[in-house]
Amino acid sequence: MSCIFCKIVDGSIPSTAIYEDDLCYAFADIHPQAPEHILIVPREHIASMADCVQSERSLLGHLLWAAAEIAQGKQLAKGYRVVINTGEDGGQTVEHLHLHLLGGRSLSWPPG
Ligand code: 5GP
Ligand code: ZN
Secondary structure (H helix, E strand, O other): OOOHHHHHHHOOOOOOEEEEOOOEEEEEOOOOOOOEEEEEEEOOOOOOHHHOOHHHHHHHHHHHHHHHHHHHHOOOOOOEEEEOOOOOOOOOOOOOOOEEEEEOOOOOOOOO
């Protein structure tokens, strides 16, 4: 298994843990783009949002719920952004589904 996020989930690549449960693991992004930049990944390997199947609907909802829980714990009351880069045009560079939770500064729109 060569997936770096699977290795982060199993602990063979170190990371700074933010949150974890039976379905997902959240850790600090190694190149933060905001004062808070957290990645939330499913424990099971799913390559991207485009690869999700019907049986993973509740897992997708759980990942969003985890993002909201983490944001609440980080006191991002002024707001935050959740991003799922998907595929080549979406700017995805790691092929293991992940949510970016970004906050702690004002974020511009539209994204690049
Ligand atoms: P993507 O571009 O696929 O949406 O996001 C991948 C993210 O993973 C990037 O923000 C990048 O900084 C982060 N990343 C890549 N490799 C590592 C790593 O080994 N550890 C951590 N903590 N983050 C990583
Ligand atoms: Zn993986």
